[in-house]
Amino acid sequence: MxxxxxxxxxxxxxxxxxxxxxxxxxxxxxxxxxxxxxxxLPLIKMFTYSIKDLEDLVNPIVEWIPTKIYLVNYQTSFVVLNYFKTLGVSLLVTLVPALLQTATTSIAGYALAKFKVKFKAVIFLLILLTYLVPSQIYMIPKYVMFHQMGILESVWAIILPAFFGQGLSSAIFILIFYQFFRMQPKVLDESGEIDGANPFQIFFKIGVPLATPAYLTAFLFSFVWYWNETYISSLFLGADLYTLQLKLLNFSSQFNLAQGISQTMLNEAIRYAATILIILPVLIVYIIMQKWFVEGIDRTGVTGE
Amino acid sequence: MTKRKKMMKRSKRENLVGWAFLSVWVLGFLLFMAYPLITSFYYSLSQVTLEGEGIQVQFIAFENYRRIFSSAPGFSFLESVSDFALEILFKVPIITVFAIIIAVMLNQKIKLRGFFRAIYFLPVIIASGPVINQLVSQGAATIPLVEEMGLINLINETFSENLARPIATIFSELIVILWFSGVQILLFIAALQKIDRSTYEAGMIDGAGAWESFWKITMPSLKSMVLVSVIFTIINLATFSENQAIAHIKNNMFALDTGFGFSSAIAWIYFIVLALILVIASLLLGAFKKEVSKR
Structure with a gap:
């Protein structure tokens, strides 16, 4: 019972x-x-609040549906963020490192997947180490090093490590490419070899074209992670190279700096409008490329074994 | 040339080509990882002062580490590290269980699967430190009911102060905590799709209901993914820019009374704590793995 x-x-x-x-x-x-x-819900709230005027903001009855659409908040944040110029900086320190990091990590992943390299286990261990050791540990010597190299407060401080495969979550991308290239049939490479192609030609002519899904997925993730990164960029990029995220981080002080706008005007509606302006570019990319994000993990076989 | 020799030559060549492909990464590793890592350890044992353009490094052995446990900036750092450990203790299980539940639901034969998947992954795209910071500070990160029912007050009354603070934080930031599960959901879906449908059919013939199938078929095949997902979650939380412990590392770099040496030392302590957390999590999950296999 x-x-x-x-x-x-x-x-x-x-x-x-x-x-x-x-x-x-x-x-x-x-x-x-x-x-x-x-x-x-946080997104919905952010959006509805961003179009509220002062009256709606203080009115306790108006919660989810504003009485009118008030776009001045966006105008103000647009000016405070110096939107187009800052967007340019953001794109520069996002797209370039993402592209370079994708290229380098794919080459490394290819090497591990296709060639019998000595000390492969050690390399894998080191790759894992770069993932597990938080960047905070080696950030200070890097800061000193970049200072001595004269690239501190310039985009090179972000671009150089990315080019050398030491960017954000590089280890994850190496593993993605490793898994993907390992699934490619060996026969293809062998046929290329018979036709007299050298390993580099085989990589560019056979390996890369067949790995387009992995490249796209890795690039998109890299793009998004660089876009959202603020810890390292706030340290290595100077005030002239503030990204959108960094301006949002210091929104009140940015508000003071903007001309013709007084501090007293700052309210949560403007903050929300600024936040929306900052997530807008990645949101658009996501809406268009959504399939490549969510299916990418399956498709690239990261989870294999 | 004998065949054997040819083979030898081939494997030698393969090794060289492989290293040529790896060379950029290896160079980068030495320059941007190995060298800074060793230097950082040396800094942590030194008094580092900035003099104009140059930098002066003076070896002082474990003085920085001693200071951490005896001085004010060190104490507030240690406090934030223990907060971080508590945070991990609460957040990682919440995120993992939530990710498994959502993954299992999304793995059913449902319409609009792509749409739901896109929604549950969306936060990964937008969850940067400043954005989360804005949402939390404006109170948009909580479920409305939590406040209306006075749950926070209830928590503050029932638990001791040290325990009530993290629990209250979790409820007031519940939504954005769940936002950290996007990648993990996808990992679990990928693992679920590897399970052969016929295993479930065989189970059903033997009289297993959905509950039994979940524990005897689904969970055992998710166990290795649980470990991957937990490690990902811990690292993700540990390097999240709104994390107070890592904020200390950066703030102390340019503080007058501390500097690079002291900062490096607290960074190493943070790393050791993180490593310990990872080891404990792996051991616990290893035990859990055995438990699930036994069922």
Whole structure:
């Protein structure tokens, strides 16, 4: 009797199979929708607040739906952020490192996947080390080094490490490429070899073209992670090279610096508008390339073994 | 030339070509990782002063480390490290369990799967330190019900002060904590898709319900992914720019009474704590792995 009730309860919650039966389906869709909605709540709130004027902001009755669409908040943040110029800086220190990092890590991943290299296990261990050791440990000597090289407060401080495969989460990208190139059939390389191609030609003519999905996924992730990075860039980039994220981080002081705008005007609506302006570029990229982000992990076989 | 010799030559050539492909990364590793890492350790044992354009490094052995445990800036750092450890203790299980639940739901035969997946992954795209910071400071990171039901007050009344603070933080930032699970959800979905459907059918014939199948088929095949996901989560939280412990490292760099040497020393302590957390997590999950296999 007791076991029976227990089973009934179980079946009520889980069904015979989760996706079968009306109740099961309703629960499943209901949960996915509710959790998804709650998940996006901060974004929704951010958006509705960003178009509120002062009256709506202080009015306790106006919570989710503003009485009118007030775009001055966006105008103000646009000026404070010096949007287009800052966007240019952001794109420079995001796109270039992402491209270079993708290129270098793909070459390293290819080497590990295709060639019998001596000390391969050691290399893998070192790659893992670069992932596990937080950058905070070696950041200070790097700061001194960049200072001595004269590239501190210039974009090179971000670009150079990326080129040498020591950028943000480089280890993850090497592993992505390693897995992907390992899945490529060896026959193709051999046929290239018979045709007299050298290893570099084989890499560029056979390896790279067949790995387009891995390249795209790695580049997109690299792009997004560089876009969202602030710890290292705040240290290595000077005030002239403030990215959008750094301006948001120091929004109040940026607000003071902007001409013709007084500090008293700063309110949460303007803060939210600025935040939206900062996530907008990546959001657009995500909407267009969404498939490559979410399917990329499957497609590149990172999870294989 | 004998065949054997040819083979030897080939493997030698392969090794050289392989290293040629690896050379840029190896060079980068030595220049931007190995050298700074060793220097950082040396700094942590030194008094580093900036003099005009130059920098003066004077060896003082473990003086910096001794200072950490006895001085004010060191103490506030240690406090933030223990906060961080507590944070890991609460957040990692929440994120992992949430990611598994969402992954299992998204792995069902449902319509609009792509749409749901896109929603659950979206935060990864936008969750930078400053953005999260804005959301948390404006109070947009919490579930509205939490405040209305007075949950925070309840927590403050029931738990001791040291425990109530992190728990209250978790509830007031619950949504953005869950935002850290985007990549993990995808990892679990990928692992779930590797499970052969026929295994479930065989289980059903033997009379296993959804509950039993989940524990006896699904969980065992997720176990290695749990470890990967937990390590990813810990590293992700440890290097997140709003993390107070790493903020200390940066702030002390240019503080008058501390400087690069002291900063390097606290960075190493942070690293040791992080390494310990990773080891403990791996050991615990190793035990968990065995437990699941036994079932």
């Amino acid at each position: 007791k076991a029976n009730t227990k089973n009934k309860i179980k079946h009520f919650f889980f069904g015979k199979k989760l996706s079968e039966g009306l109740i099961g389906r309703l629960v499943l869709y209901g949960l996915l929708l509710i959790i998804g909605f709650v998940y996006l």
